Amino acid sequence: MYMPDFEYHAPKTLAEACTLLAELGGKATVLAGGTDVLHKMKVGKLSPEHLVSLKHLDEIREIRYQEGRGVVLGAITSHNAIYTSKLLQERFLSLPMAAHTMASNQICNMGTLGGNIVNGVPSADLPPILIALGATIRLVSTRGERSMALEDFFFGSAETVIAPGEILADITIPDQETTGSTYMKFGLRRSGALAVTGVAVSVTVAGDTLREARIVLASAAPTVMRARAAEDFLRGKKISDELLAEAGELAAAASRPRDSIRGSAEYRRNLVGVLTKRALRKSIDEGHV
Amino acid sequence: MSQVITDKNGVKRYLITLSVNGDAHTVLVKGNAILVNVLREELNLTGTKKGCELGDCGSCTVLLDGKPVDSCMILAVEADGREITTIEGVAANGKLDIIQESMINHAAVQCGYCTPGMVLSAKALLTKNPHPSEVEVREAIAGNLCRCTGYVHIVEAVLAASRGEIAPADQH
Numbered sequence: 001m002y003m004p005d006f007e008y009h010a011p012k013t014l015a016e017a018c019t020l021l022a023e024l025g026g027k028a029t030v031l032a033g034g035t036d037v038l039h040k041m042k043v044g045k046l047s048p049e050h051l052v053s054l055k056h057l058d059e060i061r062e063i064r065y066q067e068g069r070g071v072v073l074g075a076i077t078s079h080n081a082i083y084t085s086k087l088l089q090e091r092f093l094s095l096p097m098a099a100h101t102m103a104s105n106q107i108c109n110m111g112t113l114g115g116n117i118v119n120g121v122p123s124a125d126l127p128p129i130l131i132a133l134g135a136t137i138r139l140v141s142t143r144g145e146r147s148m149a150l151e152d153f154f155f156g157s158a159e160t161v162i163a164p165g166e167i168l169a170d171i172t173i174p175d176q177e178t179t180g181s182t183y184m185k186f187g188l189r190r191s192g193a194l195a196v197t198g199v200a201v202s203v204t205v206a207g208d209t210l211r212e213a214r215i216v217l218a219s220a221a222p223t224v225m226r227a228r229a230a231e232d233f234l235r236g237k238k239i240s241d242e243l244l245a246e247a248g249e250l251a252a253a254a255s256r257p258r259d260s261i262r263g264s265a266e267y268r269r270n271l272v273g274v275l276t277k278r279a280l281r282k283s284i285d286e287g288h289v
Numbered sequence: 290m291s292q293v294i295t296d297k298n299g300v301k302r303y304l305i306t307l308s309v310n311g312d313a314h315t316v317l318v319k320g321n322a323i324l325v326n327v328l329r330e331e332l333n334l335t336g337t338k339k340g341c342e343l344g345d346c347g348s349c350t351v352l353l354d355g356k357p358v359d360s361c362m363i364l365a366v367e368a369d370g371r372e373i374t375t376i377e378g379v380a381a382n383g384k385l386d387i388i389q390e391s392m393i394n395h396a397a398v399q400c401g402y403c404t405p406g407m408v409l410s411a412k413a414l415l416t417k418n419p420h421p422s423e424v425e426v427r428e429a430i431a432g433n434l435c436r437c438t439g440y441v442h443i444v445e446a447v448l449a450a451s452r453g454e455i456a457p458a459d460q461h
Contacts, residue, residue, distance in 0.1 A: 001342040001343075001361075003321040003323060004321065005319070005320070005321055006320055006321060007301060007320060008301075008303070008320035008364070008366050010366070031364075031367075034362050034363060034364065034367070035344055035362055038323075038362050038363075038364070039343055039344060039362065042342065042343060043343070051320070051364075053364075053366075053367060055367055080356070103432075104347065104431050104432020104433075105357055105410065105413075105428070105429055105431065105432050106344070106347055106350055106357045106358050106359045106410075106432040107344060107359065107432065109353070109356040109357060109358050110344075110358050110359065110362065110363070190431075191428065191431035191432075192345075192431055192432060
């Protein structure tokens with residue numbers, strides 16, 4: 001299969017990578033796991049003059065806990081590194097499980113967390129659960145760095161606020177009071193399928209009261225989106241099956257899915273309702289799963 | 290990085306070293322050379338197959354530092370200095386691996402195109418997890434598409450190999 005020509009760069013440090021990107025301007029594309037970038041190049045959707053590989057940047061490959069900040073995940077952490085991380089399995093098993101179910105073992109060994117975010121597609125499996133957990137991201141460039149909530153990163157399908165010359169360095173899941181979270185994805189097959197629709201939730205339960213909930217939808221709008229009306233409706237209410245079903249209906253009403261080869265808009269909207277209800281129940285009963 | 294050689298037209302080539310099945314191979318490649326093509330065409334290791342060439346089918350599976358990856362979606366320059374195992378490196382001293390023997394005896398091979406990748410995914414699984422459940426076997430080979438056998442014999446063969454057996458249960 002045809003692969004366009006480009007010049008390859010493999011900087012040794014994050015600072016060096018930033019300098020290189022600043023020099024090359026819009027002519028360069030950042031290469032991490034390659035599962036999206038090389039795919040786009042092979043099918044003729046992308047033909048950069050330069051590829052800047054992040055493969056040597058071990059400084060953004062690790063997952064660690066930082067006191068007072070939370071769990072910090074380097075952007076080039078692979079999906080399987082997330083799946084097998086003891087730290088994440090103990091604190092937020094919902095994220096390793098989302099990483100595990102997103103693609104084949106091969107792709108999970110190659111693809112990176114940062115790539116799944118920066119690619120910006122609404123079917124990506126990791127942003128919803130990360131947003132449900134209140135994750136923030138750090139973008140770096142020669143101009144300095146900026147941090148923001150992950151949910152503010154996306155503004156359209158494959159459109160994000162990342163500027164030329166910027167590199168996503170790491171993602172932080174802050175310390176939090178949530179008692180449970182989960183990501184439920186509906187795909188056309190059990191493995192290796194993109195989400196027809198997915199719903200991530202986090203909940204903070206006190207006794208029989210749902211103090212707080214976050215509901216984040218994948219493949220239900222041009223971008224990953226929060227179902228805020230449903231979140232507001234749930235705040236401080238006594239937990240019941242009827243309550244969760246009603247929240248599901250509010251989330252479905254707020255969704256803006258499209259018809260595509262993987263499912264009709266009507267089907268997806270229905271799925272949002274069902275998955276929201278089930279994901280809330282699961283995270284209330286089982287914690288971070 | 291590896292040594293860069295620029296020709297008179299300004300085309301850059303990279304002198305990289307791939308450690309394949311325990312042997313170091315130094316090859317000169319362009320930046321856009323894909324690992325599966327270098328393995329097949331430069332090193333003549335044609336056991337690694339090309340199917341979809343887009344990371345979906347798994348027929349190009351090799352082990353990179355012991356982990357299964359799709360070699361159609363990796364630049365050769367990115368594999369510089371890494372340990373690669375292809376299907377040619379699974380049998381040792383002319384003796385097939387137990388997974389290969391078991392797949393033959395279970396009739397887990399029909400056209401054979403998925404088999405090299407399937408064997409490598411199974412090999413990586415059994416190295417990490419010598420006694421997997423059926424679900425773990427199915428998950429491990431989920432990125433290797435077989436359009437002939439329907440997976441049943443393949444899963445049985447891998448499970449048998451994990452028990453140290455090579456013959457199907459009904460032939461015992």
